Amino acid sequence: MTNTKYPGFDSEALLKFRAEIERFARGAQRGAQLATGKLQTKIAQTPKETVWTLNKATLYHYYPHVPAEQRHRVPLLLVFALINRPYIFDLRPGNSFVEFMLQRGYDVYLLDWGTAGPEDKHLRFEDYALDLLPRAIRKLKAHSGSREFSLLGWCIGATLVTIYAALRQHDGLKNLILLTAPLDFSDRSAVPYSIWLDSEYFNVDGLLNAVDNMPGEMIDWGNKMLKPYENFVGSYVRLWENLDNPSVVESWQAMNTWVTDLTPFAGAAFREWVVWFYRENRLMNGTLQMKGQTVDVSKITVPLLNVIATADHIVPNVQSISIMDRVGSTDKKLLSVQGGHIGIMAGSGARKRTWPQIDEWLAARSD
Amino acid sequence: MADNPNSPKDPMQAWREMRDAATEQWAKAMAEFVGTESFARSMGAYIDAYLATAAPYQKAISEYMEAMLTRLNMPTREDVIGLARRLTNVETRLDDLDARLDEIDSRFADLSTKLDLVLRAVQASGAAATEMDQPQNRPPRRNAKGTHS
Helix, strand or coil: CECCCCCCCEHHHHHHHHHHHHHHHHHHHHHHHHHCCCCCCCCCCCCEEEEEEECCEEEEEECCCCCHHHCCCCCEEEECCCCCCHHHHHCECCECHHHHHHHCCCCEEEEECCCCCHHHCCCCHHHHHHHHHHHHHHHHHHHHCCCCEEEEEECHHHHHHHHHHHHCCCCCEEEEEEECCCCCCCCCCCCHHHHHCCCCCCCHHHHHHHHCCECHHHHHHHHHHCCHHHHHHHHHHHHHHCCCCHHHHHHHHHHHHHHCCCCCECHHHHHHHHHHHHHCCHHHHCCCEECCEECCHHHCCCCEEEEEECCCCCCCHHHHHHHHHCCCCCCEEEEEECCCCCHHHHCCCHHHHCHHHHHHHHHCCCC | CCCCCCCCCCHHHHHHHHHHHHHHHHHHHHHHHHCCHHHHHHHHHHHHHHHHHHHHHHHHHHHHHHHHHHHCCCCCHHHHHHHHHHHHHHHHHHHHHHHHHHHHHHHHHHHHHHHHHHHHHHHHHHHHHHHHHCHHHCCCCECCCCCEC
16 A cells, blocks of 8 residues: 555555564574574483493384383384484474374384494494394394384485395394385486496595594585585575574474484495495395395385385485385385475474374284 | 555565575576586595595594504504494493393293193193092992992
8 A cells, every 4th residue: 555645655565574674683583592502492302211222323112102902013113324313203292203103002112323433434234234233123022022023214224124124034024114215226317426426536435544434514515415505595594584483493493403413424334335335236236245145125025115205305216116116025005205305204294294104004014 | 546566565575586586596506516427526526635635644643643642651542442342342242142131031931831831731630630539520430240339
């Protein structure tokens, strides 16, 4: 509406401009609190107990939410990647996959690989998949009293549980769930990583000789460089826009805490990741050897749920889908969920879009 | 005076639209750039340059520190790493023993269940035998003549 006293002067625009200034002032205050660390978001709050530790690895058991007689018989073990911390499964109250599954009657365990030190630089994929993981599973079975269990692996955690499932078919694995699983690296154009890690450009041995383990900061930088503008600029612009919205700020801070809580990738395992997986695609070529055995994914016969994210820029869908035709499982489902690599499980839409579908699939196979 | 349809009701809106359009273009351009061989080459060259310049210094410092700590009778980095590995080996042995104990525990539990079943069966057959032994339940005996006694 134009001001009649002062023709040509748009008072509505002025009001909106003033509202914007006020919003900016409110946001600036919260932004200052955020920048000075006075604004803290509680993360990983679901109560749990430690049931097993070995070297840096820890197996946690979350206290069940429902009585034993109403609980699903088969416990669920969550396995995250070798980079970043696994509390992304339990990010914050009200936005926690662990909390959700406990409410749905599961007995939930979480395997934390811990932070690799220089003494762990020799740890290889087979140490994680065929030594630490089976030991944690043994303890899970002793603790839960169940001879069967379900495994859910996310990102490189999904690669590890795939190797385990292929080589340990008689260990009591009842159900296998893969989340955004990097398994098939045959398509070099699918993700810039395939080009960056090419032997022509990336001297993995030279780097590991200098640093022992691959620093988490370098991996994080690589992940962010896949979408540089969104990660280095867009994320902060969105935060700036929503500084006056406490729930958005809280959500951003929780995710930012997780993203910046980095762990190094054990040197030998990182070398295998680059050479055996990215460059030589050994898992899908059927040439991957672990502890002297060939990893044959057709030996996987348990029910399989393979969850992919439509907008996954870290693990493009082509890296996850092809296993569906290779496994021996007859009960298998490919579930495509709208969202990104982390967003499908920890984003604001996960509670509506992803978790109920995982629960529905798993509940039918956990009693 | 009628409102000018082109007048900006929200002066920030125009800025936001302009920013979003630029963001989209920048994001697309940057994503395309990082996916090129030339970017991979320059990133590799950067890491190689770092290794070529920093690694010799790092090696020299490590050697100097090791010599210095040894002279001071202090454990070196390698000593601490070796100790950590030995601790992990001990932990692994303990985990093996823990696994054995769990297995023994489980077998005892199985054995206990089976023994309970056997005991119940023995008690049940004992009770049945006692009941059979009652005079009124005894089957009639035949005497030498073949008649019931």
